[in-house]
Amino acid sequence: xxxxxxxxxxxxxxxxxxxxxxxxxxxxxxxxxxxxxxxxxxxxxxxxxxxxxxxxxxxxxxxxxxxxxxxxxxxxxxxxxxxxxxxxxxxxxxxxxxxxxxxxxxxxxxx
Amino acid sequence: xxxxxxxxxxxxxxxxxxxxxxxxxxxxxxxxxxxxxxxxxxxxxxxxxxxxxxxxxxxxxxxxxxxxxxxxxxxxxxxxxxxxxxxxxxxxxxxxxxxxxxxxxxxxxxxxxx
Numbered sequence: 001x002x003x004x005x006x007x008x009x010x011x012x013x014x015x016x017x018x019x020x021x022x023x024x025x026x027x028x029x030x031x032x033x034x035x036x037x038x039x040x041x042x043x044x045x046x047x048x049x050x051x052x053x054x055x056x057x058x059x060x061x062x063x064x065x066x067x068x069x070x071x072x073x074x075x076x077x078x079x080x081x082x083x084x085x086x087x088x089x090x091x092x093x094x095x096x097x098x099x100x101x102x103x104x105x106x107x108x109x110x111x
Numbered sequence: 112x113x114x115x116x117x118x119x120x121x122x123x124x125x126x127x128x129x130x131x132x133x134x135x136x137x138x139x140x141x142x143x144x145x146x147x148x149x150x151x152x153x154x155x156x157x158x159x160x161x162x163x164x165x166x167x168x169x170x171x172x173x174x175x176x177x178x179x180x181x182x183x184x185x186x187x188x189x190x191x192x193x194x195x196x197x198x199x200x201x202x203x204x205x206x207x208x209x210x211x212x213x214x215x216x217x218x219x220x221x222x223x224x225x
Contacts, residue, residue, distance in 0.1 A: 041219075042218065043115075087153065101153045104153050
């Protein structure tokens with residue numbers, strides 16, 4: 001199964017952009033890249049996903065490398081509420097429902 | 112409101128005493144799964160179900176059972192809990208099949224096995 005690698009922690013200042021990297025060098029050709037985040041004392045929540053092209057939604061942007069071996073979640077203006085653990089997840093194309101979580105990156109946002 | 116509910120939210124039990132953690136979703140999702148979360152290990156999938164009466168093992172299924180008799184419910188059963196099953200458990204659901212589907216997670220059940 002393809003694995004993901006993320007930095008353990010990152011820091012950001014409030015209202016500045018944040019770039020959260022994820023490496024997935026063994027990704028399969030049709031695996032989707034999902035990002036979830038987990039706020040303190042809550043279950044994970046969906047952030048964004050993509051396959052090959054860059055994606056934008058109201059929460060974030062996802063930049064996917066041309067070779068798909070890495071991706072970056074971009075929070076355009078970090079707020080204190082964005083302090084969370086961010087997980088980069090590969091959704092296998094084999095349609096088994098199995099998700100592979102990375103270790104996650106703990107994002108600290110300083111006021 | 113679309114949601115995944117889990118009960119109980121907190122449970123302290125003793126080794127060997129059978130317990131069930133319930134999970135229910137109101138979104139008519141086919142796919143449901145259970146995860147456990149431990150410090151330093153992130154979330155690991157225990158079992159999942161693609162639809163009623165269809166279940167399969169995730170990464171860490173040992174010591175757990177599940178059943179899927181109804182679409183909305185997916186209980187997690189610990190027949191003989193042990194201290195190494197002390198953990199934070201999350202249930203999740205989504206529509207089945209498509210790799211683009213968002214998974215919705217419950218609020219978590221914190222289990223302590225003494």
